[in-house]
Amino acid sequence: MRSAAVDPDERAWCDGLRRGETTAFDAVFAAYRRRLYGYLVRMTRRRDVAEDLLQETFMRLAEHAKQLAADTRLSAWLFTIAHRLVVSWARAQAVRAQLAGDLPRRDVPNSDRSPLEALCDSQAQLALERGFAALPEAYREVALLVGIEGLQPAEVAEILGIRADAVRQRLARARAQLAGLLGEHAPAAWRTA
């Protein structure tokens, strides 16, 4: 998670964290809490789990503060930790489901809105939120990191531990699936393509 092109703010925060300054931690928390929380909610689809994983992400930052390199890109570092926590949580969920005898899932589709969907104030927004939620996890993650977080495919490749080509491929597939899922709510250019 190191690069020559580090944002000056991030460099200053890194220096502060390495010195154990809590003001630097507060600045990082304020800058990234919403971005990380949004990513975690949309990946786990649960606010309570997202809150736990957000706390764990920042605990890891606090505990590793003194070992950070001066040129650490904090955004990539934090999203890497968040991604690993999501993967661990999903694995634990899968094991629990298997141990429970493959009982039918509780979250069968229904007409009620999830707490996340309740935030939507238009049909188009609701369709979009549901479209993202319906994407396979691997495509959703890439779409969120590139689309919402504005990270470069190379950075996302580093975070996920895959090749940049694979990120671009997943991105193209996410876009194609999303176009199908959005139907009439898809951008006009997607419908004619």
Add this chain to the structure above:
Amino acid sequence: MSDDADELAQLSRELPRIDLDDASAQRIAHRARVAVGRRRSLTRFGEPALIILFEVSVLMWVLVKVVQVLR
């Protein structure tokens, strides 16, 4: 960025913004802030280990009971 990335970025701007409530954010910040620069405490190692031990024990007990019933 590629066309796909640009288009997804444009579309994503329509998504509602999600944020934590202030009380939860302050709680999380406070817990992590006190750990800045400190090594991972024994409690943070010990707690998950105890939970795993407990869960494995319960599962083993359930398995033994199931086997007993099936015999």
